[in-house]
Amino acid sequence: MSNELVIQLNTLLAALILLTSFALLVQRRMFAIIHIFAWQGFFLGVSTAVIGFATGEHHLYISSLLTLVMKVLLLPWILFALIHKLKIHREIESIMNTSATMLVGIALVIFSYHLTAPIRQLSTLMTRSTLAVALATVMLGLLMMVTRRHAVSQVIGFLAMENGLFFAATSATYGMPMVVELGVALDLLIAAFIFGIFFFHINTTFDSLDVDQMAKLKETE
Amino acid sequence: MTLVMLLWISVLVALILAFVGDWRFAPEINIAGSSLTFAASLMLALEVFRRGPFTAGGDFFFVDPFNVYLVVLTTLVSTTTAVFSRRYMRVERLHGKVGPWRMRFYHAMFQLFIFAMLIALLTNNLGVLWISMELATLATVLLVSLYRTPTAIEAAWKYFILCGVGIAQALFGTVLLYFAAERVLGVGSKALLWTNLSRVGAQLDPTVLSLAFVFLMVGYGTKAGLVPVHNWLPDAHSEGPTPISAVLSGLLLNVALYALVRCKTLVDASTGTRFAGNMMIGFGLLSLLVAAFSMLRQKDIKRLFAYSSIEHIGIATFAFGLGGPVAVFGGMLHMLVHSLTKSAVFFSVGHASQMHGTQEMARIRGLFRGNPTVGWGLMLGVMALSGMPPFGLFASEFLILTATMKEQPLLAAPLLIGLAVAFAALFRRVQPMVAGVVPPWQQPLRAANVPVFVHLALVVLFGLYLPDFLSRWFQMAAELLR
Numbered sequence A: 001m002s003n004e005l006v007i008q009l010n011t012l013l014a015a016l017i018l019l020t021s022f023a024l025l026v027q028r029r030m031f032a033i034i035h036i037f038a039w040q041g042f043f044l045g046v047s048t049a050v051i052g053f054a055t056g057e058h059h060l061y062i063s064s065l066l067t068l069v070m071k072v073l074l075l076p077w078i079l080f081a082l083i084h085k086l087k088i089h090r091e092i093e094s095i096m097n098t099s100a101t102m103l104v105g106i107a108l109v110i111f112s113y114h115l116t117a118p119i120r121q122l123s124t125l126m127t128r129s130t131l132a133v134a135l136a137t138v139m140l141g142l143l144m145m146v147t148r149r150h151a152v153s154q155v156i157g158f159l160a161m162e163n164g165l166f167f168a169a170t171s172a173t174y175g176m177p178m179v180v181e182l183g184v185a186l187d188l189l190i191a192a193f194i195f196g197i198f199f200f201h202i203n204t205t206f207d208s209l210d211v212d213q214m215a216k217l218k219e220t221e
Numbered sequence B: 001m002t003l004v005m006l007l008w009i010s011v012l013v014a015l016i017l018a019f020v021g022d023w024r025f026a027p028e029i030n031i032a033g034s035s036l037t038f039a040a041s042l043m044l045a046l047e048v049f050r051r052g053p054f055t056a057g058g059d060f061f062f063v064d065p066f067n068v069y070l071v072v073l074t075t076l077v078s079t080t081t082a083v084f085s086r087r088y089m090r091v092e093r094l095h096g097k098v099g100p101w102r103m104r105f106y107h108a109m110f111q112l113f114i115f116a117m118l119i120a121l122l123t124n125n126l127g128v129l130w131i132s133m134e135l136a137t138l139a140t141v142l143l144v145s146l147y148r149t150p151t152a153i154e155a156a157w158k159y160f161i162l163c164g165v166g167i168a169q170a171l172f173g174t175v176l177l178y179f180a181a182e183r184v185l186g187v188g189s190k191a192l193l194w195t196n197l198s199r200v201g202a203q204l205d206p207t208v209l210s211l212a213f214v215f216l217m218v219g220y221g222t223k224a225g226l227v228p229v230h231n232w233l234p235d236a237h238s239e240g241p242t243p244i245s246a247v248l249s250g251l252l253l254n255v256a257l258y259a260l261v262r263c264k265t266l267v268d269a270s271t272g273t274r275f276a277g278n279m280m281i282g283f284g285l286l287s288l289l290v291a292a293f294s295m296l297r298q299k300d301i302k303r304l305f306a307y308s309s310i311e312h313i314g315i316a317t318f319a320f321g322l323g324g325p326v327a328v329f330g331g332m333l334h335m336l337v338h339s340l341t342k343s344a345v346f347f348s349v350g351h352a353s354q355m356h357g358t359q360e361m362a363r364i365r366g367l368f369r370g371n372p373t374v375g376w377g378l379m380l381g382v383m384a385l386s387g388m389p390p391f392g393l394f395a396s397e398f399l400i401l402t403a404t405m406k407e408q409p410l411l412a413a414p415l416l417i418g419l420a421v422a423f424a425a426l427f428r429r430v431q432p433m434v435a436g437v438v439p440p441w442q443q444p445l446r447a448a449n450v451p452v453f454v455h456l457a458l459v460v461l462f463g464l465y466l467p468d469f470l471s472r473w474f475q476m477a478a479e480l481l482r
Helices: A003-026 A030-055 A059-085 A098-122 A128-147 A151-173 A178-206 B002-020 B026-051 B065-094 B100-122 B126-144 B150-185 B194-199 B206-224 B232-239 B242-271 B275-295 B301-322 B325-356 B372-385 B392-407 B409-434 B449-464 B468-481
Strands: B054-056 B061-063
Touching: A003 A030, A003 A098, A003 A128, A003 A151, A030 A059, A030 A151, A059 A151, A059 A178, A098 A128, A098 B150, A098 B206, A128 A151, A128 B150, A151 A178, A151 B150, A178 B126, A178 B150, B002 B026, B002 B100, B026 B054, B026 B061, B026 B065, B026 B100, B061 B065, B061 B100, B065 B100, B065 B242, B065 B325, B065 B449, B065 B468, B100 B126, B100 B242, B126 B150, B126 B206, B126 B232, B126 B242, B150 B194, B150 B206, B150 B232, B150 B242, B194 B242, B206 B242, B206 B275, B232 B242, B232 B301, B242 B275, B242 B301, B242 B325, B242 B468, B275 B301, B275 B409, B301 B325, B301 B392, B301 B409, B325 B372, B325 B392, B325 B449, B325 B468, B372 B392, B372 B409, B372 B449, B392 B409, B392 B449
Parallel strands: none
Antiparallel strands: B054 B061
16 A cells, blocks of 8 residues: 555544544434444544554554454443443433534634644654544543533543544554553453443432433532 | 562452452451551662662662652551541441442452552553553542442542543643654653653653643643542542542542652653643642632531642642742652541541531531540641641641742742631631530440551651651652652
């Protein structure tokens, strides 16, 4: 593959990742949210493999495999199993102000481009142009966590943020050192178990996964 | 060697307790494990004292005066907390608040949490530092919701989500740091090693490092409970079991601040400006002031002291931001004495709320007469927290204030206002709780007094006289962090 083609392909994948981020932001069906999240993981894994192929950094293949297994198979599978068990797979979340959220999202993307400009100038890597998309994915995940009131969507926002961080590491530096990447994956796995337990606790205590019901703890007096 | 032993003990004890954590002697195993870790950490400290800073495990670990004193502090407080938790959790079990499964979980996670903090302090790799910070959060999330009450679950969820968001920012900051370091040190793990980074600090690109520090500040600042990213802290620290509140307030905040200070020295070396320091000064002062005024409005006793932790971490952050040998020395002393005092106060608070069956301050009364040791423990602890002599916090706050007067006299005013308001808030609340007659709903209780008074004695000691080796260490570390 020629360099130009790799850059084109990588940019395409980055665009798809950004697209899935926006789709997550406004998707209301639990079932579809998890599907989109799995697609985002898929694009991320493919993009990592492409960069690994083009640069000859073979440890990226391991990262790519790790991403595909964790984020396309394992985590979506856990989430599907959980929402089936909790009987919320048909649930539709009500989201306020979809258009306003989208506009804020677009502003965040522009902001990300602005923020990463000095880094793109310094970098000589072929992936430098996608760093802004990576930061935007982090920001959009954050936005999703802030705007959503459902525990499952908040967790997806959290995982999407993690996708963005992983993408940032591959775009800025062709991936973090292996020990760090494995450690982060381990943390993510533990986090997955914890939010699984949480879904059950929240559901049994509050009879729903709407986190708005959790508003007992307020500043007193 | 000592170092590897130190880390293995807590993992092994965690594994054992995962199986026998509900057994009658489980609390004793917990205490024994923690004391062994403490003994190992003392040996490690001795080694640093004799040999100076060194790396171990093929550059994976790095020990210098700055982190070894925090390691000793962490293991000491975890030991005394284990002693306190023995009596405290027994009462909780009698009240039917936790069952055998949850006791196992509680004990195992307690040790795992200590392990995660020790890794965070000792690792040489800034990426591993991030991983273990996250691990420490994950280990404690389900401990905060141990009682499964609606408020506890809400607090734990907030803790999980907000700290998750925060720490993600810190990872982005670490990626940027790696990006800058890789250009100087080459690809691979070695570019994230603190020992290498501190050597080439001046060659790192200042623009990238400034940007990285913004993310690191927000990320680790969230974990340290700095305003305005502190919302999770009062909830998480007040809803969990009291031993967990004690270690969260006393230890985890220190570790987060430690991470931040390490990153700051790199940024300082690279930019050569006061950018990072000024940011820390801003966050620190804001935390001090907001926490002090929030303390005035609290009704829940544990929330009151959770805000007081934000206040004190704010002071320490401010001191490190100010820089200079005196302020850094003061900041390090402050971290030490605040940890000891705050965990002692939480021990007394735990007993006081068990005696009254509530955390509401309005219903806690007559502690002096009901149980003098608990009452005096709380009173002396509060006196120490508000910075009265002869306690150690007076010495550290005095040092920080002196340095402020010299470097940035204008900032002394908000610092003093914050301290005064916090002082007033604490005494207004504590006075009625300790004095007066015993209310009819108060239950007698066998308190664990040793941990409280060991901590307070140490705080008085550090207030009156700082052992020679300790002050030399602090000076060495202050030199390092200048």
